[in-house]
Amino acid sequence: MTGEAGAFPNVALIKYWGKRDATLNVPTTDSLSITLDRLATVTKVRFMRSLSRDVVTINGRPEPPHSVGRVTAFLDLVRVMASTSLRARVESVSEVPVGVGFASSAAGFAALALAATRAVGLPLDPAGLSRLARQGSGSACRSLLEGFVKWRAGTRSDGLDSTAETLYAAAHWPLALLMVSVERDSKAISSRTAMERTVRTSPLYRGFLETAAGDLAVVETAIGERRWDLLGPTVERHALLMHATALGADPPVRYWRPGTVRVMDAVQALREEGFTAYFTLDAGPNPIVLCPVDQAEAVASRLVALAAVRDVQVCGPGRGAW
Numbered sequence: 107m108t109g110e111a112g113a114f115p116n117v118a119l120i121k122y123w124g125k126r127d128a129t130l131n132v133p134t135t136d137s138l139s140i141t142l143d144r145l146a147t148v149t150k151v152r153f154m155r156s157l158s159r160d161v162v163t164i165n166g167r168p169e170p171p172h173s174v175g176r177v178t179a180f181l182d183l184v185r186v187m188a189s190t191s192l193r194a195r196v197e198s199v200s201e202v203p204v205g206v207g208f209a210s211s212a213a214g215f216a217a218l219a220l221a222a223t224r225a226v227g228l229p230l231d232p233a234g235l236s237r238l239a240r241q242g243s244g245s246a247c248r249s250l251l252e253g254f255v256k257w258r259a260g261t262r263s264d265g266l267d268s269t270a271e272t273l274y275a276a277a278h279w280p281l282a283l284l285m286v287s288v289e290r291d292s293k294a295i296s297s298r299t300a301m302e303r304t305v306r307t308s309p310l311y312r313g314f315l316e317t318a319a320g321d322l323a324v325v326e327t328a329i330g331e332r333r334w335d336l337l338g339p340t341v342e343r344h345a346l347l348m349h350a351t352a353l354g355a356d357p358p359v360r361y362w363r364p365g366t367v368r369v370m371d372a373v374q375a376l377r378e379e380g381f382t383a384y385f386t387l388d389a390g391p392n393p394i395v396l397c398p399v400d401q402a403e404a405v406a407s408r409l410v411a412l413a414a415v416r417d418v419q420v421c422g423p424g425r426g427a428w
């Protein structure tokens with residue numbers, strides 16, 4: 107029983123930041139992302155009689171117990187659906203260059219969901235696959251899909267209406283997304299822990315909840331009309347607001363490193379020179395800079411020249427999992 111699948115990471119323009127149900131992994135608000143066209147994760151899953159526990163490797167290296175535990179909890183969902191108790195060997199190969207710091211649970215669980223259901227011969231419809239991947243890592247349901255993707259929070263207590271859909275195919279707007287690496291260390295606090303703590307303790311989280319739907323509506327319009335003047339400022343402000351809520355948590359979560367702020371300053375300076383460049387940040391120190399494709403080379407070379415920047419990977423909107 108073997109299955110294989112691949113998926114790309116995604117970059118959230120409107121963030122998933124808080125759960126209304128942590129068991130089902132259902133978010134408090136809708137989010138919107140772009141699936142990338144590079145940095146794939148390809149995963150092979152083999153359910154085998156000879157195994158007494160799940161074994162997980164990434165780029166040939168065995169994963170630590172806490173990471174295997176998360177994969178086992180996810181595979182348990184698949185085992186229940188497929189009525190099997192077989193354990194699996196999971197081999198993942200990631201194109202993310204070592205040390206670049208964009209290890210993506212989104213691509214990982216999207217590929218795992220597809221590979222595992224293929225291995226057990228369980229053909230799920232897109233909504234079923236979306237719900238399954240979401241339970242591995244929320245943002246994974248967006249990496250299953252092509253282009254500009256919206257994940258609806260839904261309102262049902264069973265989470266059945268919390269699924270992702272493509273709003274626009276990748277070709278709708280071929281913009282550039284520059285993955286800027288300023289830190290190689292893996293982040294100190296996972297997005298899972300940080301968002302839980304933020305929701306529970308940050309007095310600023312209320313501001314995120316109050317603005318998320320409005321920001322998403324603006325970004326949706328901006329994408330529909332391919333308008334940088336609407337997209338850029340909203341995406342940047344929304345990311346800063348997300349990080350402000352984390353800074354307001356108890357104890358505070360601060361992902362920014364000196365290099366993070368250097369890149370923010372550089373993006374601002376580029377704008378003052380006439381470039382159309384804006385940044386966003388997920389739960390880590392490495393910014394993602396958005397700009398028109400015809401400016402990508404110039405923006406990337408300016409960023410890579412900064413002493414704080416280790417690497418810049420230029421991506422665009424890409425396909426869904428395969």
Ligand code: DP6
Pocket residue numbers: 117118120121122123131137211212242243244245246297298388389
């Ligand atoms: C800041 O999907 O990693 O990147 O569901 O707990 O696994 P879990 O969280 P995860 O959170 C991603 C948070 C974010 C914003 C986003 O991708 O929308």
